[in-house]
Amino acid sequence: MHEKVLLRRQTTPALDLGSYLASGGFAGLKKAREIGAAETVRIVTESGLVGRGGAGFPTGRKWESVRTATDPERYFVLNADESEPGTFKDRVMIDVDPFLVLEGVLIGSFAISATRAFIYVRGEYRKEADLLQRCAKELEAAGYLEGLGPEGRALAIEIRHGGGAYICGEETALFRSIEGYRGEPMSKPPFPTVAGLFRKPTAINNVETVANVPDIVTRGASWLRSLGTERSPGIKLYSVSGNVERPGVYELPFGTPLRELLDLAGARDLQAILLGGAAGTFVFPQDFDMPLSYEAAQERHATLGSGALIAFDHETNLWRVAERLGSFFAHESCGQCVPCRVGTRRQHEMLEALAEGHGRGSERDLLVRLSQVMTDASICGLGQTASTAVRSLLDAEAKGLLAV
Amino acid sequence: MADAFQILIDGHEAIAHAGETILDVLRRQQVETPTLCTHEHLTPAKACRACVVELKGSRALVASCERKAEPGMEVRTDSERVENARRGVFELLLSQNDVSTAPALAAQAESLGADPGRYRGQRYEKGFFDDNQLYVRDYDKCILCYRCVEACGPDVQNTFALTVAGRGFDAGIAAGFGGSLPDSACVFCGNCVAVCPTGALMDRREHSLRAEGRWQEDRYDVVQTTCSYCGVGCQLELHVDRESNEIVKVTSPMDHSITHGFLCVKGRYGYSFVEAGAE
Numbered sequence: 219m220h221e222k223v224l225l226r227r228q229t230t231p232a233l234d235l236g237s238y239l240a241s242g243g244f245a246g247l248k249k250a251r252e253i254g255a256a257e258t259v260r261i262v263t264e265s266g267l268v269g270r271g272g273a274g275f276p277t278g279r280k281w282e283s284v285r286t287a288t289d290p291e292r293y294f295v296l297n298a299d300e301s302e303p304g305t306f307k308d309r310v311m312i313d314v315d316p317f318l319v320l321e322g323v324l325i326g327s328f329a330i331s332a333t334r335a336f337i338y339v340r341g342e343y344r345k346e347a348d349l350l351q352r353c354a355k356e357l358e359a360a361g362y363l364e365g366l367g368p369e370g371r372a373l374a375i376e377i378r379h380g381g382g383a384y385i386c387g388e389e390t391a392l393f394r395s396i397e398g399y400r401g402e403p404m405s406k407p408p409f410p411t412v413a414g415l416f417r418k419p420t421a422i423n424n425v426e427t428v429a430n431v432p433d434i435v436t437r438g439a440s441w442l443r444s445l446g447t448e449r450s451p452g453i454k455l456y457s458v459s460g461n462v463e464r465p466g467v468y469e470l471p472f473g474t475p476l477r478e479l480l481d482l483a484g485a486r487d488l489q490a491i492l493l494g495g496a497a498g499t500f501v502f503p504q505d506f507d508m509p510l511s512y513e514a515a516q517e518r519h520a521t522l523g524s525g526a527l528i529a530f531d532h533e534t535n536l537w538r539v540a541e542r543l544g545s546f547f548a549h550e551s552c553g554q555c556v557p558c559r560v561g562t563r564r565q566h567e568m569l570e571a572l573a574e575g576h577g578r579g580s581e582r583d584l585l586v587r588l589s590q591v592m593t594d595a596s597i598c599g600l601g602q603t604a605s606t607a608v609r610s611l612l613d614a615e616a617k618g619l620l621a622v
Numbered sequence: 623m624a625d626a627f628q629i630l631i632d633g634h635e636a637i638a639h640a641g642e643t644i645l646d647v648l649r650r651q652q653v654e655t656p657t658l659c660t661h662e663h664l665t666p667a668k669a670c671r672a673c674v675v676e677l678k679g680s681r682a683l684v685a686s687c688e689r690k691a692e693p694g695m696e697v698r699t700d701s702e703r704v705e706n707a708r709r710g711v712f713e714l715l716l717s718q719n720d721v722s723t724a725p726a727l728a729a730q731a732e733s734l735g736a737d738p739g740r741y742r743g744q745r746y747e748k749g750f751f752d753d754n755q756l757y758v759r760d761y762d763k764c765i766l767c768y769r770c771v772e773a774c775g776p777d778v779q780n781t782f783a784l785t786v787a788g789r790g791f792d793a794g795i796a797a798g799f800g801g802s803l804p805d806s807a808c809v810f811c812g813n814c815v816a817v818c819p820t821g822a823l824m825d826r827r828e829h830s831l832r833a834e835g836r837w838q839e840d841r842y843d844v845v846q847t848t849c850s851y852c853g854v855g856c857q858l859e860l861h862v863d864r865e866s867n868e869i870v871k872v873t874s875p876m877d878h879s880i881t882h883g884f885l886c887v888k889g890r891y892g893y894s895f896v897e898a899g900a901e
């Protein structure tokens with residue numbers, strides 16, 4: 219049985235600084251201060267930690283490029299926008315261990331010599347924003363922010379409320395939103411590490427990513443590598459929902475078979491799951507033995523995304539599910555580029571026809587064709603992945619895997 | 623030249639200069655590249671995606687209008703992915719917009735082999751706005767290229783009367799806060815009209831003549847003159863109906879060193895006052 223790391227305070231959350239310290243908190247930050255920024259980043263790099271927000275970029279590499287940037291003004295941003303359907307692990311992470319998340323933010327800010335740290339919390343997560351605000355105040359009062367900034371200055375932390383749109387979780391749109399503009403993604407390059415928030419070098423990380431950091435710094439890079447698989451070191455949080463007896467957030471080392479997670483959540487006799495959230499893929503029982511790792515998912519043209527798993531029984535019409543996903547993307551597209559603005563609408567219209575069972579017969583071919591246009595030509599990840607689930611459903615249908 | 627370097631375009635070597643976009647190089651190499659939103663004097667909006675190319679090392683296609691050329695880049699414009707994406711962009715636009723006053727768009731769509739009937743579905747219905755003396759706005763024709771927003775904003779006019787509002791298919795150009803131009807910050811320079819590629823923004827005169835079936839491009843001569851309202855020296859192109867001697871439209875050449883195609887209300891619409899006074 220895996221001993222919990224990220225969720226170790228789940229049964230008795232540490233909601234004030236005293237109890238966080240009493241249960242071993244801030245050992246990571248203390249060590250980081252002792253060994254310095256460069257060494258801290260080296261440990262994170264060596265641990266093999268990659269971003270848990272969906273893109274899977276190596277965290278240490280991100281931090282190193284900001285740390286070594288020439289511009290003295292640089293920012294650390296915590297992405298707590300979490301707006302993908304079926305994803306709620308960041309919320310639980312904040313609820314049960316806000317100081318662990320903040321310790322991660324402080325270590326990250328220290329590691330890149332951030333002049334300011336921004337915490338961008340999904341608009342609906344009022345409670346979590348308030349909690350983080352209160353905890354950050356407590357840390358400031360207790361002197362924890364002293365000396366973290368450049369040349370020994372204190373770090374300033376700012377909490378921002380999200381713009382209420384899924385697209386604001388995309389890093390460049392999130393920057394625009396903090397800057398006070400419409401949340402529209404920008405092209406990359408330039409990457410955030412070079413020109414991010416206010417066009418300054420910026421490290422942006424997901425909540426779960428930074429929650430890993432204190433333990434990595436305290437226990438060393440080899441500790442994370444002792445968990446998981448060689449190419450996916452460490453642990454992952456999964457948000458499980460749908461036709462299961464025990465929906466919730468689960469923490470497991472990478473490499474755990476999907477079936478084990480389904481058993482833990484009390485899933486029985488499923489038709490399929492949607493793995494990786496709205497931008498993920500449908501996975502059918504024949505693949506339930508797959509290990510949950512980045513490499514195993516990739517081999518099957520699937521994705522772990524941010525770790526969302528929605529389960530569907532045999533009564534579910536998966537085309538109806540696809541129609542809901544299509545509606546989500548059409549609604550959440552920022553509207554900036556043609557392939558996504560018009561494409562998500564056309565996709566949704568075709569999915570509606572298929573779900574209602576009154577398609578013209580040409581929808582399936584057209585969906586594939588459209589998918590290629592959106593994937594290739596959209597500006598950002600939203601349009602590029604808005605048809606991933608649909609494609610996987612079409613493949614499954616061709617193999618005769620659909621129940622209804 | 624120190625800042626010149628090589629890139630590969632469809633397997634052929636081409637010279638690029640620091641600061642140039644891939645599109646700049648494609649144009650110089652005479653590689654035909656469809657574009658809709660990009661404009662020589664405006665920041666690339668990279669919104670239409672008509673100019674996408676395949677770039678080695680990049681998973682998605684990239685907008686050539688925005689992406690700067692870098693030494694050693696390998697660009698493909700002739701692949702099936704590129705053709706499919708470009709055609710797709712036009713097919714999607716044809717499925718939503720009235721392109722009857724966008725001949726350049728229609729011509730590019732045709733040369734890419736775009737099928738206007740490929741996609742069916744809800745069309746873009748953003749309404750017709752006739753709320754001022756100088757130009758009308760038919761947003762059913764708008765492809766959301768952002769040109770007007772940029773021309774009205776930091777790129778030219780610094781007036782910021784226009785913004786994009788709404789999300790997804792519901793996104794659209796909005797004037798001021800309430801949608802009415804006279805109530806916005808608009809100074810009626812008409813520079814948004816000058817850059818609009820679809821005829822969604824159209825001078826009142828042109829709109830009325832078209833509505834009456836009296837818009838006849840082949841009857842119009844272009845007369846060059848210098849605007850006499852002030853001392854800046856803007857060059858005007860008067861489009862004059864050679865039979866009636868009416869001025870039907872005033873523009874300025876996009877390559878003029880002073881105007882870059884942009885004017886103020888007096889230069890662009892002064893003729894309306896002149897003629898209104900003469901009547």
Ligand SMILES: Cc1cc2nc3c(=O)[nH]c(=O)nc-3n(C[C@H](O)[C@H](O)[C@H](O)COP(=O)(O)O)c2cc1C
Nearest residue numbers: 269270271297299300387388389423424427599600
């Ligand atoms: C449409 C879209 C929405 C996103 N939403 C989130 C989000 O809510 N939270 C998040 O951490 N990352 C989100 N991302 C990924 C971020 O752009 C970025 O990669 C991430 O915050 C980086 O942190 P990480 O490296 O720690 O994962 C989203 C990406 C896209 C394309």
Ligand code: SF4
Nearest residue numbers: 552554555558598601
């Ligand atoms: S892909 Fe969609 S969400 Fe992303 S920039 Fe384009 S329209 Fe906006």
Ligand code: SF4
Nearest residue numbers: 774808809811812814
């Ligand atoms: S006429 Fe000039 S000021 Fe008015 S909206 Fe157009 S560009 Fe802006």
Ligand code: SF4
Nearest residue numbers: 764765767768770818
């Ligand atoms: S009104 Fe014209 S210039 Fe403005 S976004 Fe629409 S098509 Fe482009």
